[in-house]
Each structure stands twice: as C-alpha cells, then as structure tokens.
Amino acid sequence: MKEEKIIKSNQYSRQPLWFKMVNGIWEKSYILGSEAILEVDSLLKAAKKETGLNDFGKDFWIEPLEVLIKSMNEEANLHPIGRFISRQRIINLLSVRLRAEYYFKKYPDILEQELYPCKMIVGLQRTGTTKLQRLLAADPDSRGLFSWEALNPSPIKNDIKTGKERIKIAKTSVKALKYMSPGFFAIHPIEYDAPEEDVLLLDVSFMSTTAEATMNVPTYASWLEHNDQSAAYQYMVKLLKLLQWQRPGKRWILKTPHHLEFLPLIKKHLGDVQFIWTHRDVQECIPSFLSMVAYSRVLFSNGVQADAVADHWLRKNDYLLSKALEFRNEKGNDAMFTDVLYKDLVEDPFLVLKRIYKSKNQVISTELTKTFEEANLKNPKAKYGVHQYVMADFGIDTSYFYDYSLKYQEFQRNLGMKI
Numbered sequence: 528m529k530e531e532k533i534i535k536s537n538q539y540s541r542q543p544l545w546f547k548m549v550n551g552i553w554e555k556s557y558i559l560g561s562e563a564i565l566e567v568d569s570l571l572k573a574a575k576k577e578t579g580l581n582d583f584g585k586d587f588w589i590e591p592l593e594v595l596i597k598s599m600n601e602e603a604n605l606h607p608i609g610r611f612i613s614r615q616r617i618i619n620l621l622s623v624r625l626r627a628e629y630y631f632k633k634y635p636d637i638l639e640q641e642l643y644p645c646k647m648i649v650g651l652q653r654t655g656t657t658k659l660q661r662l663l664a665a666d667p668d669s670r671g672l673f674s675w676e677a678l679n680p681s682p683i684k685n686d687i688k689t690g691k692e693r694i695k696i697a698k699t700s701v702k703a704l705k706y707m708s709p710g711f712f713a714i715h716p717i718e719y720d721a722p723e724e725d726v727l728l729l730d731v732s733f734m735s736t737t738a739e740a741t742m743n744v745p746t747y748a749s750w751l752e753h754n755d756q757s758a759a760y761q762y763m764v765k766l767l768k769l770l771q772w773q774r775p776g777k778r779w780i781l782k783t784p785h786h787l788e789f790l791p792l793i794k795k796h797l798g799d800v801q802f803i804w805t806h807r808d809v810q811e812c813i814p815s816f817l818s819m820v821a822y823s824r825v826l827f828s829n830g831v832q833a834d835a836v837a838d839h840w841l842r843k844n845d846y847l848l849s850k851a852l853e854f855r856n857e858k859g860n861d862a863m864f865t866d867v868l869y870k871d872l873v874e875d876p877f878l879v880l881k882r883i884y885k886s887k888n889q890v891i892s893t894e895l896t897k898t899f900e901e902a903n904l905k906n907p908k909a910k911y912g913v914h915q916y917v918m919a920d921f922g923i924d925t926s927y928f929y930d931y932s933l934k935y936q937e938f939q940r941n942l943g944m945k946i
Contacts, residue, residue, distance in 0.1 A: 532912030534710040536818035537920045539825055539833070546608065546707055553607035563610040565596050570614065574621030583621070584628045588758050591733035591751075592617070598738075598747035605742065608707075609827030613742075619679070623731050626681035627769055637772045642764055643670060645797050646883070648782030649790070649851070650805030651844060652816035655872040657715070657722075658906060659805060660782040662876060663883070664722045665902035666895060670776025671722040674701075680728060680766045687773050694719060707826055713912030714819045726783040728766045734759035736785050739843070741823045743835065752788075752846070760792040787851040790860075800863065801887060804851075807869035810918065810925060813844065818916040837921035852938055876903055 553561060575581055599613060631637055646663055648656050664671030675690060675697035683692035697719035704711060729735035734756055739748040786793055793800055817836050824831040855861055865886045872879050880899055884891050
C-alpha cells in the first residue's frame, strides 16, 4: 500500500533546494539588471507587445493595478522568482483583457447573450467548496469554469473551440507549481481540466483577494475593501458571456469565498442565482486556510510569518462573514440560499446534491447519479496527500474563537445546524 504524504502547517517555509539556490543566485545578479520590473507602464507595454493589440476597453480602470503594484513593490518583500511570476501573471491578465476586447468588437453577439442561471457556491475557505463545485460541474447540463479557462478566458491564436493554446499554458503552470511546492496540492488540488474559482476572472480587473492570499499587500487590501467593486463584477459577467459563447451549457457552476463580501453585487449583476453556502466549524476551516495562505505566500515572498498571516486573515474572514450575514438577513434574501454542512458533504455527498437540486425543483436521474458517483471517485480525500494543520502554528488558541465566531455560531444555531 502506498504511504500517504503528510503536509503539515508548520512546514510551509520548506522549499526545494533548487528553488532556494535560484533565488539566491538571481538576487545577487540584480546588479546586472536581472530584476523583473513591476511598473505599470512597462507591464502595459509588454501586454500590448505580446498580443499586438492596444484597446483595454472603455471600462478599464487603471487605479486598482497602480495600487496593487505599489503595494507589491513596497510591502510584499518579493523574492526574484516571486517578482518574475508576478510580472508574467500581470502581463497575462492584461493580455486577457486586450484579447477579450478584440472578441467583443469582432463578435457583438457575445455580449448580447443572456447570462446562464448560476449555482454560486459561497462559504468560508476550506469548507468543502472545491469538492462540491467539482461534483455539481459533472452534470452535463452544467457549465463549470475549468482551470485553463479561468487563467485565460479569452482565446489565444483563435483556439475558440479547442482551447488548445490555453490548455498548454495551464498544463505548464500546474507542472511549475508542483516543482516549486510539491506539498501544495495536498492542501488545494489544482488540475488544468478541473473546475477552478471564478475569483480569477475578477483578477482581470485587478480587484480580487487573490493578491492578499498570495502575498503581504496590506495597503492594496485596505484600498480594495474601501472601494466599489461594481466594475470588476460587471467585467466578470462579460467574461462569463465570452466563455459560454465558446463552450455552451445550461447553467453556471461557480464558487469562491471572495463573493461573501459582495453578495449584493452577485445578486445585481448575475441575476438568476442560487447561493449554496457551505458551513464548517471555524476551528477547523480557519487554520486549514491559514496554512494554505502560508504555503502560497512563500512561492512569492521572503520572510513569511505565520502570525502575520493569521492577523490579516482572521480579521478579513470576520469581515467577510459580517457582510454576508448582513446581506442574508435582509428581507427576501434568505430564500436565495441553500445551506450545506461540510460533514454532510463528506459523509453523504449524494444526499447533499439531491437537496440542492430539489431546492430548484430539479430531479437527479439515475444516469446523472452514476455521473456524480464517477466524479466523486475521481476526487478522493487525500488524493495528493494528507494536510495536517494546528491553530497553535499560527499563534491562535481555541479561546480566541469564542469571540471570533460568536455571530456565525448564532446564525448557524438559528438555522438549526449542528456544525
């Protein structure tokens, strides 16, 4: 029997020897001009050169990118590989936008489409959202957002139907991540042809929590929290229409904890939405997520501190929950939600699926049941290893959660849930 790989939350700073060597040598060569440049004009020019296009769209807002770049340069303490990855990623996001605008102009019918109805999975991180998303997306009538599409929703070299070029890029990205952080997949599995979070579509407008999950950018995070996100959600809808134009379906299956903060914008801009809120004991899901953030940040930054990760995200998640509960408590909004317990999803995922479908007067056929069973077998628990996490690794004791989760626990009790 194959021995399971164990990934512990206090091992986040361990990196492959080659990774450390490359960073060390690269940094010493900065004097020769080898440093990856993170400067707005340079990034805009690089994207235009890469695509041969110039129009970012009339609704392109430059300020989010400017704030992000300033915060990255001044606060993130990026190592050479982190700077290089960040530069390439931002250039790609700008290129996505340039290509999208090209297709919007060439094919006006893209934006004339009605957006599909949507099952939107929300809930805190590490509450079973990925498992549930992959199961729901297995329905042939559903339209999942594959990882290769989330990274590049706009066609490359006219690969509208096949996605050939974008799949190639996604495969390379997955391989690179496995080389840089072999243990990360035990925490959050990433596969090029599996559903991924639609927060990556918000990245195209440079208004998402991806940055603060992968690096220390407090100035940008604060700016983001205090500015209207409407532009990002409006553009996300445009990208979803571009994607459904390329690969049709009947309903979207989307998910990201990011949306907890912006449920009113989802309701306003996505229209026909069924929110599926996953719930888990915060004493389990929070340290699991903090571990994931720590493992993510070392891919970009030097000097990642577990207590700093905890300080930022404990407050942030408390804020997310407050905004989500505020929305749900407004008259008429509660009917938009279906609640799912993490333990139910683990113990009997098919019963959970039946409840979700029943809430929309939909029936799961015998054939679809078999499809779900096959999908469930493809994604067993600990597929890439066992993730072990301890609150103490982040300087948290259990008493802290009494105050932290009080509002959430009261809400759960009111729903009659036993987490």
